[in-house]
Amino acid sequence: MNVSKDNGNAAGQRKLVVIVAMTRHMLLDFTGPADVFTNADRFLQARGANEGYEVRVVAPTYDKRVTTSAGIEVNCLYCAMDIQTPIDTLIVAGDDYCQLTIDEFTPFYEWLSGINEQNTRRIGSVCAGTFALAKAGLLDGRKATTHWEVAEKLKAQYPSIDVHGNAFFIQDGHVYTSAGVSSGIDLSLALVEEDYGKEIAVGVARQLVFYLRRPGVQAQFGNLLPVYDNTNIGQKLKLWLNERLHEPVDLNKIAENFNMSVRNLTRVLQKHTGMPPAKFIEKLRVEKARVFLEDTDMLLERIVEQCGFGNLITMRRIFLRQLAITPSDYRRAFRTSLKDTGEHELFPV
Missing domain, CATH: 1.10.10.60 (Homeodomain-like)
Structure with missing residues (x-):
């Protein structure tokens, strides 16, 4: 299939959502957001709406495969570099760090560096996917969050980013970043509500048995004090x-x-x-x-x-x-x- 013939709002008003499955560890990083948008689309189609979401989970490499630590291999129909047309919502889900320097990921980061407001309405990340956006220069001078466990690492590696390690998700302009794993569901529900209102978002949250807006902050899940070196x-x-x-x-x-x-x-x-x-x-x-x-x-x-x-x-x-x-x-x-x-x-x- 020649993906370049599609457009960001294919089939009338349907919005193209591209989720890059970076993670090798947490399937929920990309399956959570995918389930939110596909269920939202199902609810909209049941109402006879012409609008909704076209969801594509894509790989960051040309082989289109994502092998997880659980022993599950995901064979995607597309890799990110296949998507050459306007995207409504791009979400980079997870990152296990080794991908930052492996040669086979170089084309992906070149592609990601070309993402901007002209070709993508919204850009988001889940968990340590924040590091991928940071490497591509998409977070320079912006507020962002990530998994509580690596928030300090993000601060140290990218001092130009205003890191808020306690939030479940943060918006800065057209860029959205979310915290650890299930926070990708929090963010995706918020994006659905932004697009189609609270009623649709609540319906999806109920289907997933999830809060529309989860109470609390990331500090509830992490350690207030890190494990210091014995000499510290x-x-x-x-x-x-x-x-x-x-x-x-x-x-x-x-x-x-x-x-x-x-x-x-x-x-x-x-x-x-x-x-x-x-x-x-x-x-x-x-x-x-x-x-x-x-x-x-x-x-x-x-x-x-x-x-x-x-x-x-x-x-x-x-x-x-x-x-x-x-x-x-x-x-x-x-x-x-x-x-x-x-x-x-x-x-x-």
Whole structure:
């Protein structure tokens, strides 16, 4: 088939959605958005609409194959370079980094660098697909997000990008970036709502048993404090404080333990972790509380004592600041799946 004869709004008002399956790891990176747009098209066609979506999942290489870590090989009808006509929505889904330097991906990045507002109405990414857009220069000077685990890596490699690691998705002009894996569904639902309104988007969300707009932020899923090298002051402080959070925190005592002055401790911690002692300790309290909330039935008042929050009001305020969720809601959302989660827990009598 000669794809170059098609156009961005083939068959009247149908919008061409091209999803590049970059990932070798997460199928949901590209299958999630594909399911959103194909279901939206199905709903529109059922209404007798002439408009809708034509969805093409394409490979980034000429062999048109995407081999996943799950042992599934996806044989696409097209590769990205086959698409030479206007695109309504382009989504680059996932990236496992090794693709950035492999020669067979060079034609794809040359093609991606030619994508602009004249030939593509909207450009998006899912998860670490942000790195592909960044490599092609499509994010220079823009706000963007990516998977929480690689947000700092994106900042370091592409300092011209204004990285917001907490958002599920971000729009900057005609460019949209989304966070980790399932956030591609969040973004795709938002794009459907942008095109055809809330009713169609809600219908698709219900079909997928998914929120139209998911509550919370990425911080709820990631670690507030990374795993530092054993020689890093941050790792040493984590280990020393973790068993002492229930005690009053005295910076003088901490500094003395590390043979430093309070001023020097603050300077070194800021340099190696990017945060002052008070912020570091607050995040550590939340991390410890999360373990209790996820894995135990310990009363909130007891967690307050164990983690040194002082009182429930303070704990709630800090959780909202760090995770945008209350401790009680966090427990309901993230407690172990081995617990009985019958309807009586969600809808108590």
